[in-house]
Amino acid sequence: MSGPIISLSGVQKYYGDYHALRDIELDIAEGEFFSLLGPSGCGKTTLLRTIAGFEDASDGALMLSGRDMKGVPPNKRPTNMVFQSYAIFPHLNVAENVAFGLRKHGLSAAQKDAKVAEALAMVGLEGYGGRAAHALSGGQRQRVALARALVLQPKVLLLDEPLSALDKKMREQMQGELRRLQRQVGITFILVTHDQEEALIMSDRIAVMFEGRIAQVAAPQTLYRRPETSQVADFIGVMNFMPATAQMAGESVETEIAGLGKASLAPDQCPGGVATGAVHVGIRPEMISLVFEGEEVKAATAKTTVVEQYYYGDMTYYDVALEGVEKPITLSMKNIVGRPVLERGAPARIAWDPRALVLFSA
Amino acid sequence: MLISAPALYAILLLAVPLGAIFLFSFWTQDYLTLITTPTLANYQEAWNEPLYGLLLRRSLMISGAVTVATVLLAFPIAYFVSFHVRPERKSLWLFLITIPFWTSYLIRVFLWKVILGYNGVLNSGLSGLGLIDEPLTFILYNANAVVITLAHAFAPFAILPIFVALERIDRSLLEAGRDLGETKLMTFWRVTLPLAMPGVVAAVLIVFIPTIGDYVTPRLVGGPNGLMIANMIQTQFLKLNNAPMGAALAVVAMLFVSVIALGFVWLNRKFLRVKQ
Structure with a gap:
């Protein structure tokens, strides 16, 4: 493994007087399934959106595959995001949604169709290309959002509480599928979740956050067995x-x-x-x-x-x-x-x- | 039985007047007597008399221009209020937009006469600044004046539906557009605009349908070349005492408006499959 694909040092984020991210120091390796875990309002989503480029860090540096991301807009970053609401375009069908980001890739119509079909197959939605966006279930919308991001082969896939809107059975099924998908494509996944069980099941490593600060970064077993602070211990299990x-x-x-x-x-x-x-x-x-x-x-x-x-x-x-x-x-x-x-x-x-x-x- | 009261109300207010106009259009007027033998004579005259065609074409042109101008000017305002005004201030902005409506329609039309007139605010202002040597005349007593006055009068009717459509757009869709590699401008083009189209179509219909039937504004600021079909309908009913001819012209005008409106609805369904 070469250097980290994402490296944050001294990252701060203020909203007026509110200190949303405090002194974030974090390296994430290529191909890792990494989770940001914490209660609501702990800054985990802000951190994810900072990596995606929707928020600018007030201070500190964010390196993405060796490039400084200061001032780089989200459309120029090698990241793609699965939004909490999935953000499926309601005026486009499934195939058009998945092909949305391929416009500038200089592909022929046939190549584009092949890529879209491949991405849909990857998430288990073969033959759904012609479906209207509003005719999809929650789980299917999430798969479309995944396919739409993965078809662009990003260096990092960002997932903002992607499973929180699903019912328990569906959620458990998707946890396994996401893990399998991540191993298959080998892309770095960063998952934001408030569900400690979900983080433990899916991640290679987890960063636990409280009040804008990272309390501990560790593999699931270490985090569970050897929490560094009583706050982490209390939050996990x-x-x-x-x-x-x-x-x-x-x-x-x-x-x-x-x-x-x-x-x-x-x-x-x-x-x-x-x-x-x-x-x-x-x-x-x-x-x-x-x-x-x-x-x-x-x-x-x-x-x-x-x-x-x-x-x-x-x-x-x-x-x-x-x-x-x-x-x-x-x-x-x-x-x-x-x-x-x-x-x-x-x-x-x-x-x-x-x-x-x-x-x-x- | 519960449905009967509102139904009766609707029939009295909508169906009966419409039916009466429709019925009248097949009758004829012979000076003071109304001949109730059904005939297509009025429609034949409407077709053969070039003045009616001219007025109808002009009405469609003016309404079309008013609609385009109103919607193009309304969109940026609606966009600004929806996207750049803090949420708690939005109602205040909408309220302010409706303030011109506190004065009567007629007074607003007269005010435009004051603004656009030969010695009006605009001309004296421009000549005072030394920008023009003699007053501009193309801005009053012609079709331009009608377009300007109606576009101003109908602006809030266009702003509100577009604003509502923009408000309904999930903001994460715009972030998704950026995230998937598009610039702000392309995200607007590929996401915001298509999703705002139902509001734009609603605005088009809300502006187009009433303006084609407007007769106050053309009468007051339109001059001889700014008169529209509704002025002719009014003349037939009130001055020429030929209600059947007026009714026939009204039916023809309604037919055109309906066809155009249905065309827009169809376009919306066909090409902008926006389902909420």
Whole structure:
């Protein structure tokens, strides 16, 4: 892999007094499926639109395949966008929509038709060329928007919450298809989403953004297992935070966790940096399990009471109260054959692995 | 039974007058007596008498010119209000555009006489600036004056439908046009204009249909060469006491307007498949 296809350094964006993008430093490699993830208003769409050329950065540099993009309008950038609303031209049919950007490519009518047909086949819409734009379903509109962008063979494809308007089933299907399509064409995809699950499923790497700032850039597994800040940990999935005290013991950190007891953490369990004194320790619900009678336990255990129970079918989530700790913690159990579902108020013994703990400075 | 009241209302206000005109056009007037034997004599006269043809052609020309001028001038205004005025100010702008309508139509026509006249505002202004030696005469008491006056009078009727059509354009479509490699100008040509066409066609019809029947403006500012078919219809009804001939001319004029209007609607459907 050569240098990054997109490189942002010190990018700032102001709308009047509002600071929308703060000090963005980001490199995206060629062929990567990259996601910008964050709650609404975090600046992820502004960042995407800055890359597309619809917004000018107030400060900082944006390089696109080695070229400085300052003052370059969107029509001169090697990027194409799939809009959140899909922006299908209502006065054109499907084929005319897909061919819209090919006008200046100097193709014969036959070559153009072939390209359009190829692009439509790629997104699974063979033979839809003559359809009127208004006769398409949401999923089909999205495919047309994809074909219309991909037919131009951009260096970077930008996707602005492309799946948010689809129903759950359709969304899950399109997540897989987008991933497959990205591998097939090898183009860099940048996806904006507020759905952490979607980002985890689809991306090679994810940038988590809060209030105009990038909090962490990492691969999905790293992001989930080793979030650098409690804010990231809280945004991605569910994380139990427990107050603890920490002190150094050689390479590792010795902690005393409220309700759970002592645990020794390796340096990699402190992704945000080693901290001592009053800290928080986090653990994911699936890393804690209930211990039923007759089961052998290697990990550490603690006594709890079930405060609340949520039955999901495949899983059951429990809020359990540790002895002497007010705030309950959440754990999840797969509902396998022969495993009972505990009721509220039942005593429960839990087991947890100290290797699953993550340390956050308080 | 619920439908009957509005239906009756519509019949009384629309169908009965139209039917009466249509019926009259097949009768004839012999001085003071109305002869109710059906005949095509009025239509034959309308066809054979060159003056009627001349007036009808002139009416179509003037209405056409008014329509073109009005729509061409209205489009930039509608575009400006829709695209460059802050959303919370748009209603204010539309309100301001309608202000000329607070004065009566007749007074506005007279004001144009004041502006365009031999010693009018325009001529004295231009000669005061030393731009002209003697007053311009081609701007009053001819077809030009009719076009100017009507174009001004109908401007808001053209601005509003075009504005509405422009407002309905999803702004992300324009960004998509830019994103797909087109300049601002080409995006306007390939996206904005086609999507605004329903509004433009509506504006064309709203301006063209009433102006062809206008008789106040040609009477006041048109001079002898600016008179239109509606003036002749008025003359037939009120001065020559020949209601059947007037009715026949009215039917002929309506026929032309209908054909042209339908032509526009058809063009819109055929070539600008804009479906919302």
